[in-house]
Every structure is written in C-alpha cells, then in structure tokens.
Amino acid sequence: MVEISFDFKEKLDTTIGGEMHSYCFQCGACVGDCPSARYSKRGFNPRRIVLQTIVGMEEVLLEEGSIIWECTNCYNCYERCPQDVRPVEVITAMKNMAAKRETNPEDVRSMVKTVETKGMTTVLTALVDKRRVDLGLKTLKEIPVSDIQELLTEKER
Numbered sequence: 716m717v718e719i720s721f722d723f724k725e726k727l728d729t730t731i732g733g734e735m736h737s738y739c740f741q742c743g744a745c746v747g748d749c750p751s752a753r754y755s756k757r758g759f760n761p762r763r764i765v766l767q768t769i770v771g772m773e774e775v776l777l778e779e780g781s782i783i784w785e786c787t788n789c790y791n792c793y794e795r796c797p798q799d800v801r802p803v804e805v806i807t808a809m810k811n812m813a814a815k816r817e818t819n820p821e822d823v824r825s826m827v828k829t830v831e832t833k834g835m836t837t838v839l840t841a842l843v844d845k846r847r848v849d850l851g852l853k854t855l856k857e858i859p860v861s862d863i864q865e866l867l868t869e870k871e872r
Contacts, residue, residue, distance in 0.1 A: 723771045759786070765805060
C-alpha cells in the first residue's frame, strides 16, 4: 500500500527546483526525447514521477534505490514542457531531499565525499597528469579544498 503525503507536496513546493511540480497537466511532452525513458529497464518516466509528486508519494520517490536516480539531467524535458514545470529540476530537488535522508546511492555519497576532501569528482593520479600532457592539455591547478570545506560548513549553519 502506498501512503500519500500532502506534507511532501508542501516541502517540494518550498524546495528550490520543486516549486513548479503541481502545474503539470500530464501532457507527456517530457517523455518524448528523454534518454532515460527510452533506455531504462525499470521504466523511468518523468511524467509519472511528476504525477507521483502531485499525489504526494514521498516514500516511493525518496526511498533507497528510487528511480529518480536514473535521470541523466539532460534537460530535454525542461525544454519541451509547455507548462514550464521543469521536470529535471523537480527531480533534482528530490535528489537533494533524498541526500538529506541519506537514501541516495552509495556511489553518489562516495562522489560527494571525494568532492569534499579532494575538490573534484575524481582523484588525480600521475597517470591523469601524463595523459593530459600527451593530449596537450594544461596541468590542473591545486584545488583549494579548505575553501570548499569552509563553504560547506557555512551552509550547514
């Protein structure tokens, strides 16, 4: 049995990116060019996800392993929506809500931890430096990790 949460709708309305979800009239324009909808084995569908927000299906959308993590953030749905609902931003808002609950995927949590400690999503190695030289690219500058950590600490206050 699915529990409907009207509180969830209100939370989403006050979350950056989520405020337009209730304007969706379910036309389906968002699905047409969605690569995740086309290739998902689990049935990713931005129209269905927005409908689930409208009816307040918080536990389904924010549970561990939620289908929202299959969104590629390509913004095709954003460009196609005649109501300016911005489904990708609604989904991103829910990803942020899931991260606060710590129901985001382990690989996402790991990447966030790498950004917090290294300042980028991947760890630089001597091989990366060599490959950049081989490709004629500039070497990467040192990331001011302390600045990133200070910003993250300020955000938590």
